[in-house]
Every structure is written in C-alpha cells, then in structure tokens.
Amino acid sequence: MTREGSVRPNAAPTLRQQRLGSELRKLREQSGLTSTAAAELLGLKQAQISGIESGRYAVSADRVRTLARAYSCDDPALVEALAAMTGGRSRGWWDEYREYLPVGLIDLAELEYRAVELRVSLSLHIPALLQTSDHARAMLREAVPPFRPYELEHRLSYRIKRQGALHRSTPLPYRALIHEAALRMRYGGPDVARSQLAHLLELSEQDNITVRVIPFTSTHFPGNGQSFDYAVGPVPKLDTVQLDTHHGGCEFLDAEAQLAKYRTVLEQMESCALEPAESRRMIERLMQSL
Incomplete structure (x- = not known):
C-alpha cells in the first residue's frame, strides 16, 4: 500500500462496507477506467482495487477522496458521504x-x-x-x-x-x-x-x-x-x-x-x-x- 493503514482487510464485510465498495466501482466504471488502469494510476495492484470494490478491504476517508478524484467525480456531496462510510466495522x-x-x-x-x-x-x-x-x-x-x-x-x-x-x-x-x-x-x-x-x-x-x-x-x-x-x-x-x-x-x-x-x-x-x-x-x- 502507498500509505500504511489506508487499506486493511475486512474478514466479513457488512452491507455498509459492500455498498461503499460498489459505489466506488460505479465511479470507476463511469470514468471509463478498468480496474487494472485504476491500479496503475494510483500505484496499487489490481487485486487491491478489486478488494476495495468488494468491501473486503476497509479504506480511509483520504483514500476514498483520492479514488474519487482519480475517477473525475464532480459530486462533492457524494464524495463526502462515501468518505463518512469508511473505516473498519464500528460496533453497534x-x-x-x-x-x-x-x-x-x-x-x-x-x-x-x-x-x-x-x-x-x-x-x-x-x-x-x-x-x-x-x-x-x-x-x-x-x-x-x-x-x-x-x-x-x-x-x-x-x-x-x-x-x-x-x-x-x-x-x-x-x-x-x-x-x-x-x-x-x-x-x-x-x-x-x-x-x-x-x-x-x-x-x-x-x-x-x-x-x-x-x-x-x-x-x-x-x-x-x-x-x-x-x-x-x-x-x-x-x-x-x-x-x-x-x-x-x-x-x-x-x-x-x-x-x-x-x-x-x-x-x-x-x-x-x-x-x-x-x-x-x-x-x-x-x-x-x-
């Protein structure tokens, strides 16, 4: 990873974590980037992008903002809402x-x-x-x-x-x-x-x-x-x-x-x-x- 702690594994992703990943995948696809191209652009591995998009990896709010910028997302309200969904599983x-x-x-x-x-x-x-x-x-x-x-x-x-x-x-x-x-x-x-x-x-x-x-x-x-x-x-x-x-x-x-x-x-x-x-x-x- 480019920054320690910005991505870490989720043993069993929750619906919320899966939703965050799927929304990041939608943004990537709308930008026209393949997962391989996105990984190269961000200095990651394709498997890491896939892990983020499946919810298997928890990502930081900064990482989400970086991904959204790379995907040319021009909806700041959506980006901040996604950033608020980050982190590991919070217990309720x-x-x-x-x-x-x-x-x-x-x-x-x-x-x-x-x-x-x-x-x-x-x-x-x-x-x-x-x-x-x-x-x-x-x-x-x-x-x-x-x-x-x-x-x-x-x-x-x-x-x-x-x-x-x-x-x-x-x-x-x-x-x-x-x-x-x-x-x-x-x-x-x-x-x-x-x-x-x-x-x-x-x-x-x-x-x-x-x-x-x-x-x-x-x-x-x-x-x-x-x-x-x-x-x-x-x-x-x-x-x-x-x-x-x-x-x-x-x-x-x-x-x-x-x-x-x-x-x-x-x-x-x-x-x-x-x-x-x-x-x-x-x-x-x-x-x-x-």
Whole structure:
C-alpha cells in the first residue's frame, strides 16, 4: 500500500462496507477506467482495487477522496458521504445478535440506524418499529417452522431494540403507509390488537413519525400491495430499498433504476392514503370497535 493503514482487510464485510465498495466501482466504471488502469494510476495492484470494490478491504476517508478524484467525480456531496462510510466495522448494539440472527437482519438494523429518514409501506402488518412487544411476540409465533423459545426471545429483543432509532436524541424521521387490512388483523387476540392500535396512535403524535392509512375504499393500490422499507441516505444515490424474503431474510436494492421505481411507488401510494389526522381518526374507530 502507498500509505500504511489506508487499506486493511475486512474478514466479513457488512452491507455498509459492500455498498461503499460498489459505489466506488460505479465511479470507476463511469470514468471509463478498468480496474487494472485504476491500479496503475494510483500505484496499487489490481487485486487491491478489486478488494476495495468488494468491501473486503476497509479504506480511509483520504483514500476514498483520492479514488474519487482519480475517477473525475464532480459530486462533492457524494464524495463526502462515501468518505463518512469508511473505516473498519464500528460496533453497534446489533453486533451482539450476530451469533443468533441471519446476517441480513444485522445489516437491516445498521441500515436503519444510519439512515437519514425511513419510509415504509405495509399491507398486512404493523411496521416493526411501531409494534408493541405483545404484538411482535404474537407475530413471531406464526413463523414457519416455529422458532424455538430462545430463538423467539432473540428475535423479539432484536425487534424492540431496533425501535430505538425513533427515540434517540436526534429522532429519525419516519413515514409509514399502512393499509387498513393491517390495522384490522388481530394478532394475539382483541386485547393485544387494541393495545397495538393505541400504541400506534400515541406514536403517530410524535413530531418525527407520520402514519397514513390506505383505506379499503381507495380506488387504486400502487405496487400490488408489496411491503418494503425505503432508507434515505445522506445523498439520493445512497438510498436503499429493503424487501423481506419468503425464507425470513432480507433483500437490499440500490440500483438507481430500482430506487427511482420505489420512490414513484411511494409517491403514488401517498396519493391514495388518508391524511395523518384522518388516519388517526380511523385508527381510533377501529380500536373502539374491538
């Protein structure tokens, strides 16, 4: 290496480290440089460039700026956002769950923690960050195959800790689009459902949380009812879409065309959702009917 400590190996790159590498690869490709040409220009080996772009090597902020300059990147906001993603793996509360949960869930927690804003769309479930522990436990008990008792407890405590993103000193802006069908589901029975709706109402009064309901009476439902999370990054190019998979994991999308598609879906869904005040009135009526 040209500077000691500017590049060092990552044993198991996180989603964040992989994303940094992929964004540097995009910049290189847009500049028209091959990895071999980039290595020669920077006095590195081609394998080192490949290691950086795969996330297998952690790089310094100065190294990122040097790469961006070599790639003729003229977007200073993007460069500084990438520089802020550098360094080795910083430990967060989610690291204590690495032994117990799929890696995608660990990456999801870090993604939420580092997001500038979260936008979510749910058709049949209350958003995880807005669930009560009783509601979450009732949902987790529906897993196929069922979780062992200790697995369920790990999943439950993990889900509740994720909610801390909404209550930190600088609260995360959170916009939730929830279909009326999700509000009518009675996971855990009427008492649990009533408490969940009351909790949702209380959270919707927070300045950083917006809850809007898509009613059954809506004449259209964009996105075919697909549920997803949209994590807003420091610049639009660093946004991320998270989809749940049928086997209980997470899929992350970050191609510009994919991000544009899901932004459009969110805008269209918002166009058929009730305003926040009217949404709260509907939640209140549903809660009183239980």
